[in-house]
Amino acid sequence: MERILSVHFPKAAGSSLQVQFMKLLGDEVILDYGHDPLTPAGMETADFPDRKTLVMGHFRAQRYASADAFWMTFLRHPVDNLISIYFFWKLLPEAHALHARFLREQPSILEFAMYPGLRNLMSETYFGGFDMNRFDFIGFHENREDDIVRLAKAINLPLLAAIHENRTSESAERLELESDVSVRSKLTDLLAQDVGFYERMLRRKTNSPSPEKLKTSKLICSVCGGTVFADRPVLWDKLISEWQLGPHERSYIDRQQGTCCTSCGANLRSIALADAIRATFGITLTLIDFVMSEAKDLAVLEINEAGNLSSVLQQIPGHISANYPAIDMHAMPYSDDTFDLVVHSDTLEHVSNPIRALEECRRVLRPGAAVCFTIPTIVERLSRSRAGLSKSYHGNPEMSADDHIVHTEFGADMWTYVFRAGFSAVSINAVDYPSALALSARKGTCNLAL
Ligand SMILES: [Zn+2]
16 A cells, blocks of 8 residues: 555644544554644654554654655645634643643734744645645545545545544634634734635645535635635525425525635625625725725614624624614614614514515615615525414524514515615625525615605
8 A cells, every 4th residue: 555644734634534544554554743843843854664554643744755655634724723723722731832832821812823833834834845746635624524535535545524533612702703704804814824825725626526615716705805615504404394495495595604705704695795785885895894994984783693794894883783583673763864784684584574674774774875685585486475384493493482483485576575665776786696695775865756
């Protein structure tokens, strides 16, 4: 069997592979975790050990530069990767001097990004000075299941994609951090060199069996300007049967909710909504840049958190959050002509009278201002009320609260609701048809007809 050199880039799927290599190859494996690139020992070089098949560990690729082997590694988007290491280090018993400093200083994630060796963990610490063309296989954490299948074929070992080891648990603190767009945006800037390296490696990846699952596409994230997207399926079977969705419909709704910008974490639904906001204001800036510049004086009403756009919109001083159903969308406690923008995302289907709710949005908007919103839409059918049908819920299926009941399933005629609510113009923005649509409805400047 060919010799294999596996560079274990931390928190990027390596541990699950290590467990399987040990099981399949036993003492033909050498684990080399004593030359961590974040420690002085990381500078030592070595030859591929005799009579062994596989070397794996945390080490600089340069350490084994002399080895003629099948070179492999898994990478992960630098922002997610740093967040993962950050929370892993919080739980890890003291491992080395830099980690001791971490435990002592308890840095914020942004301070942590500035630690020596971490800011350029991929492009310098692990792979600096190494010709990446020598790698026979580069897998991606974001695409791990398919990539492990691809690797198994390439090295002819029965690796299982389902085995998942050494996952750092998802604390509330971590979930909050992962969805904080402004922190992600700052991290993306700090880690720019690694993000560029990672994107180059993604572009190099040409022999994936499913390039549609992770790709650098023409799609640009209207929230942050990111160009790399990753997928995860989100629909569950009960909802699919209640909605009577076909496989095609399932796949585009999965894409709407589950395809995310790897830089800021926004899903296609949030990106479409951001795009509708940009079109409404006639701007080409990203939403983050808009919020930091021209949007500063706007009065904005956000009804329910619009996914991870919320943390961006909250940066606007005149931003107000309203939570439906605590605040009744059929009768909102705001004066007429108050807001320059009203935003809601996948909320209208939960309101018993969506036309009345849109009328309320219109009432509180200033003349000429717009409501931007998304609704789950099945474009091949007409809208239907779920009155008389079994109750259906969105959100976590384990926590079916009554306010998550779906009253309306929107279809191709969803735009008619806007005019029935008295708006004078509607536009439908698609960043990806039909999976990512957002509507923008403008209040007329003269009310003669209404
Ligand atoms: Zn983004």
